[in-house]
Amino acid sequence: MKIDVLIVGAGGAGLYAALSAVKENKDLNIAVLSKVYPTRSHTGAAQGGINGALANVDPTDNEELHTFDTIKGSDYLADQEAVKYMCYEAPKIIRAMEHMGVPFSRLNNGKIAQRPFGGASKDRTCYSADKMGHVMLHTLFEQCIKEGVNFLNEWFMLNIVHNGKRLVGVTAINIATGEVELIKTKAVILATGGHSRIYWGYTSNALGCTGDGTAATLRAGLPVKDMEFLQFHPTGLRKSAILVTEAARGEGGHLLNNEGERFMSRYAPGKMELGPRDLVSRSIMTEIREGRGFNDDEGREYVQLDLTHLGAEKIKSRLPQIRELAIDFEGIDPIKEPIPIKPTAHYAMGGIDTNVKCETPMEGIYAAGEAQCVSVHGANRLGGNSLLDIVVFGNVAGKEAVRYAESTDFAEGGEGKKEEEIKFIKELMNRESKETLGDMRNELGEIMFKHFGVFKNEEEMQEGYAKLKDLINRAHKNLGVEDKSKVFNLDLQSTLEFFNLLEIADVLAYASLQRKESRGTFFRDDYEKRDDENFLYHSVITRNDDGSFNYAKGEVQLGLYEPAERKY
């Protein structure tokens, strides 16, 4: 199979990249490959909104303030010019999506409504009740139908193939038939999403957020960046870790400890519940650690998110989905009772290393969205900035990939890689399982949450890393695929996804051990302060042939704002 521009992943970044690529050059053969049907992608689970200084609610807002808030929120690890580009694109791209049909909530004057959000100095978050990601994803998909974008639905990418100078293609498996294919392509855009599933049972993410593109990048010998930064969202549901949007606090929700106290007054007296996510998550965990949390019959620890004072009408109109989730998954109606919540692994700031043009160091390979690390989020992403990031850089990636594809022909080779994949899968299918995938996934989640969670320190991380290495060794020896069918073999797919998770957990753990400071979401008890003198850099990691890591320090592009202490 030959495709000029292949986009892997059909979330917001992938679909926007496809639309921008098709608009750039209709004559190219452009296709989106996705392991799920496009509208299943995890973009749809984003709830609260998308940031842009439209100034519809607060006329004093502007792009510069958005830029500053984002840089401050990143704890000064973001590349400032890249942030500026994103924030100045924001109003334009939000309106472009409005013109495509995105059903935004509206103000009484007919303009797009905006609400306050964590870490933002103005009411800047555009929304559609509490289902912004859902309506964006569906609108972008509708536009892809309109533009006649080609889709390879329910195909799973295995590896990126290159010849050391430039891209050759990707290998992928057609889930419906089990056939492995080499897809030759001039340019590929990896829009494969995040990898918070390394925290298996402790994450808001979909079952498939397994960092497939990021892991493939590592295997291809290409760099990943800032992998130690993975954000815990303050408000996950107690039992399932499913997300409760920040909009719940943006609309006025309170966080309460077991004394009924709004404890955020101790940690962020200025912003209270609307402090940035890293700070609020740590505050919740501190309350729990110091005995001011709640315990349920099954030993789960949590605090409360109280919406009852907002009243039934506001909850029903602004937070309908949250109400539904609380009722379905906790058996609690937020109109009547506070919601039990705890922090949940939510978003990967780190990912595939690219520049602001979405280029990786290898010709023809691009990345966009949560899989990518430009970096615009640095050490901590602000709520409402990820739906923005995915479309802004999806747009860039689409255009850049087309330009590259126009300038080149297909590279030779790659057939050997297909044979290797077939052989590997055959071995995996023939191997007798000594352990089960389900148990191993849970074990991974336990290790990561306990040793690489909201609070970290040297001793616990070293202990955790040893456990992780043991798990990785066992997985490669003991894990086979029991399901032998070729048709829709999800057991095989889940096993391959698990290997990707292990790859990423490994590099995340390694990167965490190198950073001896606290910055943004990355917090160590043994190094509580940010250390700009020694650690104001991007960690850039590649994997060597012998399996060891190569660690480099990438420059953080400052230039607009000098790093300052971060207070809220």
Add this chain to the structure above:
Amino acid sequence: MEKIKYTVKIKRYNPEEDRSYWQDFDVEVEDSLTVLELLMYIKDKIDSTLTFRAFCRSAICGSCAMVINNRAGLACKIQAKDKIKRGVIKIEPLKTLKPVRDLVVDQEPAFDKLKKIKPYLEPDPKVVPDNTKVESLVMPEEFARYDKQTDCILCMACYGQCNAIEGNPEYLGPFQLTKVFRFLMDTRDGMDVKERVKLAEDNGIWDCVQCQMCFAACPKGIASCEDILELRRVAKDIGEDNVATRRAKFWFESVYATGQIDKFNLAKVALDNEKGDKIKENLEKEFKERGIPEDEFGPKPFDGIEQFQKFIKKLEKEI
């Protein structure tokens, strides 16, 4: 942590042998599992070959629609313990789509039908600006007309429960028609209303049997059956001679003449095509088989119909 014992009866499909069969799984599990968590438990602990789609597990991605105790819904949204009847839960793939393997069905035919109705905004240049300096203005009450319909997650629970598809496999389907409604109501949409309605008419709104099962199945509480009624009203209002106007005219004439609706001839007159003829032929055949005399196929005027007709005439004059 309370554990309960029950049997999960799953309708499986083996594509290699093209064979459907029921399999029982006896489980002893926590009482707080969703149906999806129950299926994951079976896959993890009992049979790793059990195949089903799942992704977000929070009722927003629409992957895990299936039939649970004869009702289509999202496995992730339904508590297993609420569905145990005499110690058994019954789980099947969606019924109006072909199984690919176990609970996984081939969704492409339903998505192809979605594509047919042009499921996207055609911006109206009078409302939607041609630049990104400003947004289109939409009043909150204008948005409210299709707000609910934008909740659709394309999970296909409605489609899996639709009786009209059982009757006519070409029928567009509930979520597809809700999508037509959603764009028709959008003040930013510039596609000619007649074109939107026409897209909804072909194997569409007139084939719906108004059983309301789509509404019963929808995890988001969308009533496609209501959207379809609304589309029928629009079709009637804009039409001069179409299914809607012929149907309305025939209804009136039939009621006026006999006091009842002539269902025997309704489809033929309203549809005015081969399909209408076919429906009448089928009815004729069925009536004959049931031994109904030919003069009783259509309704007869009831006693005292003249009074009723006078009343109608009087009403007409007053209006």
